[in-house]
Amino acid sequence: MVDSRKYIIAFVITTVIFGTAIFVSNLLNQKKLEDVRSIENRVALDILSSETQFALLEETSCRDIGPGFLSKELGSLGEKLSYAENQTEFNTEDIEYLKRFYFLLEIKDYLLMKRLTKKCSIEPTFILYFYSTKDACEDCERVGYVLTALRDKYPDLRVYSFDYHFDVEAINTLVSIYKVKPDLPALIINGETYYGFHSVEELEEIVPSLKELIIRAKAV
Amino acid sequence: MDIQTLLLYISLFIALFFEVFLLITYLEVYDELSFEEKHIGTNIEKFPSVTIIVPCLNEERTIQKTLKSLLHLDYPKDKLSIITVDDGSTDGTLRKLNGFKKHPQISVLSKKNGGKHTALNLALEKINSDLVGCLDADSFVNPETLRKIIPFFDDPSVMAVTPSIKVHEPKSILQYAQKIEYSWGIFLRRMLSSIGALYVTPGPFSIFRTRVFKELGDYRHGHHTEDMELALRMQKNHYKIVNSHMAHVYTSTPAQLPALYKQRVRWTYGFLNNAIDYREMFFNKKYGHIGMFILPIATSSIFSTLYIIGKVFWANLMRVYDFFVRIQTIGFDLDISRLSFDWFFFNTGIVPFLTLSVTMLSLLLLYLAIKLAEGKVRFSKGILYYLVFYVFIVPLWLTKAVLNTIFKKQISWR
Numbered sequence: 001m002v003d004s005r006k007y008i009i010a011f012v013i014t015t016v017i018f019g020t021a022i023f024v025s026n027l028l029n030q031k032k033l034e035d036v037r038s039i040e041n042r043v044a045l046d047i048l049s050s051e052t053q054f055a056l057l058e059e060t061s062c063r064d065i066g067p068g069f070l071s072k073e074l075g076s077l078g079e080k081l082s083y084a085e086n087q088t089e090f091n092t093e094d095i096e097y098l099k100r101f102y103f104l105l106e107i108k109d110y111l112l113m114k115r116l117t118k119k120c121s122i123e124p125t126f127i128l129y130f131y132s133t134k135d136a137c138e139d140c141e142r143v144g145y146v147l148t149a150l151r152d153k154y155p156d157l158r159v160y161s162f163d164y165h166f167d168v169e170a171i172n173t174l175v176s177i178y179k180v181k182p183d184l185p186a187l188i189i190n191g192e193t194y195y196g197f198h199s200v201e202e203l204e205e206i207v208p209s210l211k212e213l214i215i216r217a218k219a220v
Numbered sequence: 221m222d223i224q225t226l227l228l229y230i231s232l233f234i235a236l237f238f239e240v241f242l243l244i245t246y247l248e249v250y251d252e253l254s255f256e257e258k259h260i261g262t263n264i265e266k267f268p269s270v271t272i273i274v275p276c277l278n279e280e281r282t283i284q285k286t287l288k289s290l291l292h293l294d295y296p297k298d299k300l301s302i303i304t305v306d307d308g309s310t311d312g313t314l315r316k317l318n319g320f321k322k323h324p325q326i327s328v329l330s331k332k333n334g335g336k337h338t339a340l341n342l343a344l345e346k347i348n349s350d351l352v353g354c355l356d357a358d359s360f361v362n363p364e365t366l367r368k369i370i371p372f373f374d375d376p377s378v379m380a381v382t383p384s385i386k387v388h389e390p391k392s393i394l395q396y397a398q399k400i401e402y403s404w405g406i407f408l409r410r411m412l413s414s415i416g417a418l419y420v421t422p423g424p425f426s427i428f429r430t431r432v433f434k435e436l437g438d439y440r441h442g443h444h445t446e447d448m449e450l451a452l453r454m455q456k457n458h459y460k461i462v463n464s465h466m467a468h469v470y471t472s473t474p475a476q477l478p479a480l481y482k483q484r485v486r487w488t489y490g491f492l493n494n495a496i497d498y499r500e501m502f503f504n505k506k507y508g509h510i511g512m513f514i515l516p517i518a519t520s521s522i523f524s525t526l527y528i529i530g531k532v533f534w535a536n537l538m539r540v541y542d543f544f545v546r547i548q549t550i551g552f553d554l555d556i557s558r559l560s561f562d563w564f565f566f567n568t569g570i571v572p573f574l575t576l577s578v579t580m581l582s583l584l585l586l587y588l589a590i591k592l593a594e595g596k597v598r599f600s601k602g603i604l605y606y607l608v609f610y611v612f613i614v615p616l617w618l619t620k621a622v623l624n625t626i627f628k629k630q631i632s633w634r
Contacts, residue, residue, distance in 0.1 A: 021574045024573055
């Protein structure tokens with residue numbers, strides 16, 4: 001005769017351990033999402049502040065724009081979102097919402113950067129990067145490594161990465177403005193579109209102003 | 221949730237459930253264990269007659285030591301006899317056996333090679349003692365081993381008693397690892413004993429009432445695991461098997477991987493095929509814990525172990541691949557100042573927490589197992605070898621045994 005009491009006790013204890021694991025995991029994952037959300041809010045505020053500052057530019061000069069003019073957190077925000085996206089535990093809807101917000105922030109930051117470079121006659125130091133999460137794209141992964149390495153090397157370089165297939169109207173508009181084909185990865189540098197893999201050295205050649213970034217950073 | 225994640229959760233839940241079940245069982249029998257450790261075998265009033273069969277096949281290196289250990293058993297000489305059976309050895313085993321021929325307690329039989337079960341059966345024909353046991357010719361007993369087994373037969377319902385098997389003089393890394401594995405086996409068997417769910421009566425020194433063979437028949441081939449087949453046959457007929465964890469037997473274990481691999485393929489293959497033969501016991505209330513829980517979980521653990529280790533192996537392989545792609549793409553650039561320890565990038569998924577729980581409980585059970593087997597726990601290199609190497613080598617024999625079972629491919633003894 002099987003003593004079912006022991007099975008019930010074992011089942012209850014196992015369920016409690018299981019439940020605790022699920023609870024702790026959810027709690028920490030929620031905390032991570034809140035972390036991303038608060039960075040997004042900070043970036044949004046930074047952009048608003050920069051836009052306001054930019055609007056005032058009419059009355060000030062380019063010299064008044066310090067190195068902290070644009071938000072510093074966009075890069076780390078992207079890294080965190082890309083990590084969270086690869087984890088199965090996060091709520092897909094939450095991640096999609098945060099991604100949408102992130103892409104829009106990127107575009108706003110990009111527009112601001114573009115206006116700034118034009119107004120102040122600065123050499124552009126930003127890259128638009130289109131990748132795919134829908135199809136297997138090995139080169140996207142490799143280009144991702146290259147861009148991260150470049151950003152590590154040139155902290156002032158602004159890389160705006162966009163999921164080509166993500167359903168955001170503003171991304172579709174960017175795609176049609178630059179006529180980006182679905183032949184990914186694609187990089188847009190100084191209005192030129194480059195497809196496929198490019199090494200760190202190749203990109204340094206393509207964006208000569210990168211070198212200036214270091215000089216500028218040292219001067220500051 | 222995809223099917224893979226669901227499978228992983230189910231596997232982890234079952235593993236956790238089994239560990240909790242074992243822990244509860246341990247707490248239940250704690251007092252019993254202490255009693256056995258202090259008193260078992262100290263006050264035997266009636267010594268039943270015992271015959272030990274020693275089947276041998278090419279065991280010239282160890283047979284003398286095996287027989288001497290039996291002759292040194294602390295047991296009345298007139299109540300203990302030994303039958304050795306040479307199963308057609310091609311080395312000097314028979315010559316060594318003949319050297320013991322004049323000993324009053326030992327008789328020597330010889331036959332053409334036919335497998336271990338045939339050697340045991342030949343000896344069984346000649347037995348009329350109360351109890352009968354078997355000792356593999358590469359195993360050795362302590363003088364008090366039999367005395368630690370006999371008291372269990374005071375319970376008339378007990379039909380067989382299994383011992384605790386330990387590794388004899390470990391020398392190689394694998395043998396040290398097996399020593400820890402055997403400690404785990406000692407713990408598991410003692411726990412299974414207390415719920416009446418032992419499914420092996422190991423070749424080294426399991427002792428039976430002689431009537432078991434008269435009533436249930438002789439040893440069978442049992443897919444090269446006659447000790448497992450017999451235990452399952454006994455369980456099917458509701459014959460009680462218990463374990464005496466204080467009865468220590470030492471067995472020679474494979475020193476190198478190929479021999480260990482072959483032995484474990486045989487064990488796992490034997491288990492799977494005997495489980496198929498006795499499948500009607502599965503989820504059958506009539507057979508209590510062994511039918512409802514132990515046989516199903518032992519079978520499913522083979523597959524879940526393969527699944528979990530396969531998944532972990534694949535994930536790490538992908539990680540290594542990504543690492544190489546990264547190096548190939550941007551070169552090796554380890555700048556410690558750039559390494560960040562942001563908690564955000566720690567995996568806080570459910571699976572890591574569950575794996576952590578299973579691992580912690582496994583370590584706790586391993587601690588209790590070593591304590592039960594050795595009397596005390598101290599960190600030894602065997603623990604390290606066991607924890608490091610077994611993860612890699614266990615899937616090898618599990619896979620081979622499963623494939624052989626699926627494709628009905630026979631395995632060999634050696």
